[in-house]
Amino acid sequence: MAQQPLAYLDPEFLESEEGRPVRIxxxxxxxxxxxxxxxxxxxxVFFGSARVDSRERAERSLKTLKARGETHAxxxxxxxxxxxxxxxxxxRFYEDARELARLLTEWTVSLQSDNHRFVxxxxxxxxxxxAANRGAREGGGKxxxxxxxxxxxxxxxxxxxxxxxFEFHYxxxxxxxxxYLAKALVIFPGGFGTLDELFEILTLxxxxxxxxxxxxxxxxxxxxxxxxxxxxxxxWGAIAEKDLExxxxxxxxxxxxxxxxxxxxxxxxxxxxAQEASAPGIAKTRG
Numbered sequence: 370m371a372q373q374p375l376a377y378l379d380p381e382f383l384e385s386e387e388g389r390p391v392r393i394x395x396x397x398x399x400x401x402x403x404x405x406x407x408x409x410x411x412x413x414v415f416f417g418s419a420r421v422d423s424r425e426r427a428e429r430s431l432k433t434l435k436a437r438g439e440t441h442a443x444x445x446x447x448x449x450x451x452x453x454x455x456x457x458x459x460x461r462f463y464e465d466a467r468e469l470a471r472l473l474t475e476w477t478v479s480l481q482s483d484n485h486r487f488v489x490x491x492x493x494x495x496x497x498x499x500a501a502n503r504g505a506r507e508g509g510g511k512x513x514x515x516x517x518x519x520x521x522x523x524x525x526x527x528x529x530x531x532x533x534x535f536e537f538h539y540x541x542x543x544x545x546x547x548x549y550l551a552k553a554l555v556i557f558p559g560g561f562g563t564l565d566e567l568f569e570i571l572t573l574x575x576x577x578x579x580x581x582x583x584x585x586x587x588x589x590x591x592x593x594x595x596x597x598x599x600x601x602x603x604x605w606g607a608i609a610e611k612d613l614e615x616x617x618x619x620x621x622x623x624x625x626x627x628x629x630x631x632x633x634x635x636x637x638x639x640x641x642x643a644q645e646a647s648a649p650g651i652a653k654t655r656g
Contacts, residue, residue, distance in 0.1 A: 396542035400535055404550070407532060410484035411637070412513060412550040413473060413629065415466060416566045417497025417557030424460040431457055462557050462589060466497050467504035469555065469622040474508030476630060485511050487552060487633055492516065493534060497557045499526035506530070515543050544569055552637050553584040553629050558592040575612060584632035586625050590618040
């Protein structure tokens with residue numbers, strides 16, 4: 370009789386419905402171990418669209434499209450041309466995210482700490498996520514990618530630090546790790562996923578489910594003021610007026626960096642947080 374595998378080594382069991390609790394626990398324990406091994410104390414999380422491209426790639430695509438149009442132009446071509454021009458316009462946000470991540474990382478690597486502080490973290494994919502990881506690498510620091518397995522547009526980018534690229538099956542475990550270590554968020558223009566991630570954190574802050582003060586930067590005032598007008602919620606009493614103060618708008622990497630640095634120094638590098646700053650690994654949360 371063939372020897373039966375141990376349950377925790379049996380792929381059929383691990384992938385079964387009964388094995389789900391083991392899979393969920395694995396997506397908690399594996400990041401926990403790796404963050405501790407690499408002495409990651411806390412993070413600054415960048416959210417934004419996966420569909421934003423670098424200026425170099427956007428310019429190359431537009432140039433290629435225009436060359437094709439010299440010999441074959443129709444209604445479909447005109448639509449493609451319009452989208453390509455918009456992609457070049459949006460490339461500004463890729464380059465700004467890259468620059469902001471670089472500025473932030475150059476500052477954080479200069480901090481006197483046994484641990485890695487305020488590590489730039491993204492969803493690990495393309496677009497704004499790639500830009501953030503790329504800028505952090507160019508800034509000389511570690512950078513984290515919390516990737517999610519999707520059937521489209523979510524391959525991991527190449528700029529994530531070795532050992533800090535994570536692949537998640539469960540959205541809620543990925544969201545847990547976004548929130549658990551974060552001391553600040555930077556929200557670049559994006560779609561449903563970006564809004565979901567923003568409001569998830571805002572809800573945790575508003576309901577006092579996080580033990581630390583998180584700074585939130587909305588990058589690109591023109592975009593966010595069109596998409597996200599929260600003033601009527603305060604006027605109707607759905608949120609408190611002070612809840613609007615959770616959000617800071619920025620339009621340049623320099624402004625966003627100054628706000629982030631001031632927030633992190635005031636709330637997470639003061640003497641009152643010295644004990645936390647010297648503790649390895651994981652930040653405190655409620656519950």
